[in-house]
Amino acid sequence: xxxxxxxxxxxxxxxxxxxxxxxxxxxxxxxxxxxxxxxxxxxxxxxxxxxxxxxxxxxxxxxxxxxxxxxxxxxxxxxxxxxxxxxxxxxxxxxxx
Numbered sequence: 001x002x003x004x005x006x007x008x009x010x011x012x013x014x015x016x017x018x019x020x021x022x023x024x025x026x027x028x029x030x031x032x033x034x035x036x037x038x039x040x041x042x043x044x045x046x047x048x049x050x051x052x053x054x055x056x057x058x059x060x061x062x063x064x065x066x067x068x069x070x071x072x073x074x075x076x077x078x079x080x081x082x083x084x085x086x087x088x089x090x091x092x093x094x095x096x097x
Contacts, residue, residue: 012097013054021089028086031079036072043068054096 006016019027045058045067057067085092 006093011095013095016093016095018091018093020091021086024082024090024092025086028082031082034075036076039072039075040068043071 004018005014006018008015048058049056057065057070060067062068082092
């Protein structure tokens with residue numbers, strides 16, 4: 001998925017990016033094929049830590065910090081947002097701060 005950088009200001013992890021409504025629709029299709037159960041099955045905290053995936057919480061003690069629960073919750077929120085945005089045929093701006 002090609003997306004367009006918006007300016008050159010680093011807003012946390014690089015510049016913001018713009019997705020067209022068509023790209024959002026494609027993103028929605030991709031996300032709809034992944035369930036929370038599938039995400040749980042594929043969860044590999046060591047691989048996430050090694051790859052330095054944000055927010056770098058993957059080696060926290062699960063008894064004190066439920067990283068997987070956090071990931072699943074945020075994933076479901078993202079899916080719902082992308083689905084609604086796609087249904088409205090809108091584009092979106094993406095950034096990680």
